Amino acid sequence: MTTENLLVELFVEELPPKALRKLGDAFAQGIVSGLQAQGLLANGAAVTSFATPRRLAVHIAAVSDKAQDKPVSQKLMPVSVGLKDGVPTPALVKKLAALGLDAAAVDQLKREGEGKSEALFLDSVQAGATLQEGLQKALEDTIRQLPIPKVMTYQLETGVALPGWDSVQFVRPAHGLVALHGQNVVPVSALGLQSGNTTHGHRFEAQEDPIVLQHADRYAQQLREQGAVIAHYDERLQAIQDQLQAAAAAVGQGSQPVQDQALLEEVNSLVERPNVLTCQFEPEFLQVPQECLILTMKANQKYFPLLAADGKLTNQFLVVSNISPADASAVIEGNERVVRPRLADAKFFFDQDRKKSLESRLPQLAKVVYHNKLGTQGERVERVRAIARSIAEALGVDAAQADLAAQLAKTDLVTDMVGEFPELQGTMGRYYAVNDGLPDAVADAIEDHYKPRFAGDALPRGDVGVAVALADKLETLVGMFGIGNLPTGDKDPFALRRHALGVIRMLVEKAPQLALGELLTHAHTAFVGRIPAATEFADATHALSNFIYERLAGSLREQGYSAQEVDAVLALQPQRLADVAQRLQAVRVFAQLPEAQALAAANKRVGNILKKAESQVQASVQETLLQEDAEKALYSALQAVAPQAQAAYDRGDYTSSLQALAALKAPVDAFFDTVMVNAEDAALKANRLGLLKVLQEAMNRVADLSRLAS
Structure with missing residues (x-):
């Protein structure tokens, strides 16, 4: 039994670029896992994954030619x-x-x-599996389980009179299979191919073709030297990054390529040996908003626009070419010629859009269906306006500006530019608002009302923007919950989870004085009289409130708070979400007190007793009905402690409010040890239940302490 390094390569036609990294990692891991499962490879063996547009490969160290008998x-x-x-x-x-x-x-x-x-x-x-047996099974299992975005069916050349008699399914047609154990071919087959020791290099620049691989360990070197291919995905990615930085430095004046990891990964998956070239376009196109130019260069041409040191777009851009001719002028001129019509289209759209004001586009929104149960975008705008005005008034913001921004926020959806580039909605709205001479606060709000678009995104920059952004998200949430269009599992077509998290962030960071319940009421009111189903929205609003608190709970747990702490605070559904962090910190401090567990347990017991009460218990006590020393002592302690806790609570000192409760431990313990709550005398029983109700309310202002009971 001997060990050698193993190389496996599947040579194919151009793979889908956005899936290449995932396919390369899955191919390598699949082969490794398959060999380990059959005892041909020890855990922790060195593994190198390779992936180029035309190959998936893996190099694995110390693979046995036969597994041990067992x-x-x-x-x-x-x-x-x-x-x-x-x-x-x-x-x-x-x-x-x-x-x-x-x-x-x-x-x-x-x-x-x-x-x-x-x-x-x-x-x-x-008997232990041979490498041939083990690799054959690992290869078949790996190919079957690859995360292929879309399968192709293609025909094989079978050598019979009618070629293409057999068909195969794979992500792209496969044309070669290499399996080398050291320098020896492992005879396996896959996708109608038999393994060998030959592969192919760069489609245009390989020095030799085919390339005869001499040893598994020489794979990457031979591909580089004879095939003009950088086989390692991350090495090729780093080469692109280095060349982009070098090209930007050569341009000078602090220029930097636009940072876009997704674009970088996609371009890396389109080339086998990158060559970065510097191109340019006519400066007159810089009159168009740079977001438009950047997007068209990135999305349509896979170019890297160059930004000046101040962040402004320059008229130069970088191209990652797959060829490296001695004279690159033809390649540069070709790319400049290709990008020019794209930029001209963007300029045409911008010029045409500015001929009409945003306000003049409002009638078009009445023709755009938002949802078949919720009406058109025009109807939706009116609801958002109503909500935005009420929020602006609560924030002390200019309600007229909030109303105008909400009215015009969706008008850029019917512009030519946004029709071509939907990603620019909001961004173009701001440009056109400035062109119409609208106040900066309104223009900013039009752009910002979509924020935050994703986790970690910036929040609206001004109070008017906050009002409109909250209104927009609340209208979506209330409307979708109202018609029962809720997210399920991984499906959330209207991004309701993201909208809820956006509302939470704005209430915590930008509008701490606003109460969640009041906002939902305002949003619900905007639907009354406009949607037939609006009368059914009350229950939906309650469900929406729970949905938002669930998103908040998940966010808080991700921030490091325990599930018990979060449960205790959110059980009360505090209306001002900005207070939640302070409440959590107070609960954390309280939980460290020696009296905490006993009080939490007592609180839980109190809650259970009150739930079993035959009628609604009022928080009131008749001192003349107090008979036992323990209940008198508890009442006296509450008279002293409750005002202290309430005063601290009223001034927002939640930690002191909870700490004051520690003095109740002894009288509470004594009460439960000696007092019979369910006395035979109805008046006595009602009075003791009232005392427990007073205790419960005093203890649960900051959080439901019963949730801390272990």
């Missing part, structure tokens, strides 16, 4: 079935025959277990 014990049947008076039954003889043994093998069988569970076992040695 002893196995096979259960045959119960003793009562296999032996009768010590003589093998026909059933046992038949079982042994199926294993290639005769009745003489009965003496080799072992008996294990007792009574009815006693069974016959056959001990044998299972």
